Amino acid sequence: MSAAAPAFLEVSDLRIGFPGRAGDVPVVHGVDFALSAGETLALVGESGSGKSLTALSLIDLLPGGARRLGGRIRIGENQLDTLSSNAIRKIRGGEIAMIFQDPLSALNPAFTVGRQLTDAIRSHHPLSRGAAAKRAEELLDLVGIPSPKARLHSFPHEMSGGQRQRVAIALALASGPKLLIADEPTTALDVTVQAQIMALLARLRQELGLAILLISHNLDLVAEICHRVAVMYAGRIVETNTVEEIFRRPQHPYTRMLLDCIPRLDDRPGPLATIPGEPPLFGKLPSGCPFRPRCPAAHERCLAMPPAFPQEAGQAACWLAA
The missing domain is CATH 3.40.50.300 (P-loop containing nucleotide triphosphate hydrolases)
Structure with missing residues (x-):
């Protein structure tokens, strides 16, 4: 830079x-x-x-x-x-977009990951639901979610903490x-x-x-x-x-x-500073x-x-x- x-x-x-x-x-x-x-x-x-x-x-x-x-x-x-x-x-x-501390509270438990992503995408871009779903799949792939197409149908509670945080990052990126x-x-x-x-x-x-x-x-x-x-x-x-x-x-x-x-690994045994x-x-x-x-x-x-x-x-x- x-x-x-x-x-x-x-x-x-x-x-x-x-x-x-x-x-x-x-x-x-x-x-x-x-x-x-x-x-x-x-x-x-x-x-x-x-x-x-x-x-x-x-x-x-x-x-x-x-x-x-x-x-x-x-x-x-x-x-x-x-x-x-x-x-x-x-x-x-x-x-501007923001990622919060707890992805479980940042995601809506009542909707699938795909629904939340497509709603976020369509709120900022004039896309059809099909095009928004395709973009949602691309975002999940971008943040490293395995099998992104299948994960569009998952609910947040069905994912690990790390995967939920990746979904939260994908949501933040939805608007570009x-x-x-x-x-x-x-x-x-x-x-x-x-x-x-x-x-x-x-x-x-x-x-x-x-x-x-x-x-x-x-x-x-x-x-x-x-x-x-x-x-x-x-x-x-x-x-x-x-x-x-x-x-x-x-x-x-x-x-x-x-x-x-x-x-640090080389610290002597004893109380932490x-x-x-x-x-x-x-x-x-x-x-x-x-x-x-x-x-x-x-x-x-x-x-x-x-x-x-x-x-x-x-x-x-x-x-x-x-």
């Missing part, structure tokens, strides 16, 4: 909040990132860091009263923050999207199937020229298929860089501690750097918020890195 490839997705100063008694409670604070066609960007961090909220905001599906408080989102030629809900609905599923958001797509799968799904996503990116935004807490899987990594903590991106630099020379203490938590403490509650962030209470390298300067950093410069939002 060329480094000069134009960005298909640009997110600038994205802020998200939930309603509270005294007004909106911010949970995502000024997130910036960009993603080009044919590129895979991973958003990583502990649960509650704001990864999924950031992703859901791109398709206007924020849950439970959450709303965008500010920022700009550009997808292709469309400026999403200026569009109506109806206009965004046309882009969702067309330009340019951006694929994968939110923890391997959480419900065993380790072997996880690797197969990640290899499938990498192959689809190459064959279809997709831009992929991967939401994950599994850094081992991220290392396999991603070009760049953005590390999130307490609703902020604290470090961004190429996947090689993140793993070789992490700049932020949080990134280093996340990497230390990965089990952990990050002490808990992530801060939204609305109750500490003063200065939000990671300060858990950081072993914290000092007096950390009582002030670290400076912002250019997203492409490989710098971290940390006084030590600055």
Whole structure:
């Protein structure tokens, strides 16, 4: 992938909040990132860091009263923050598609795989039911489902977890999207199937020229298929860089501690490494750097918020890195 490839997705100063008694409670604070066609960007961090909220905001599906408080989102030629809900609905599923964590809950148990695929295809393309069924068979073959024609007549419960996730990916591809958001797509799968799904996503990116935004807490899987990594903590991106630099020379203490938590075959017997403490509650962030209470390298300067950093410069939002 060329480094000069134009960005298909640009997110600038994205802020998200939930309603509270005294007004909106911010949970995502000024997130910036960009993603080009044919590129895979991973958003990583502990649960509650704001990864999924950031992703859901791109398709206007924020849950439970959450709303965008500010920022700009550009997808292709469309400026999403200026569009109506109806206009965004046309882009969702067309330009953008999403794969969710649990394929069993994402698929309708009352309809066959073929029915769900053909309905999705016909909602975006003016095809006859026969032509849509042929396209559905092609999609199942594309994502590696054996005997795709026969599987069109299967119900989701008749398939394994890995096959259901492949069907969910086929559904996401039914409209021919340019951006694929994968939110923890391997959480419900065993380790072997996880690797197969990640290899499938990498192959689809190459064959279809997709831009992929991967939401994950599994850094081992991220290392396999991603070009760049953005590390999130307490609703902020604290470090961004190429996947090689993140793993070789992490700049932020949080990134280093996340990497230390990965089990390795050459580790000595004993307890696994952990990050002490808990992530801060939204609305109750500490003063200065939000990671300060858990950081072993914290000092007096950390009582002030670290400076912002250019997203492409490989710098971290940390006084030590600055």
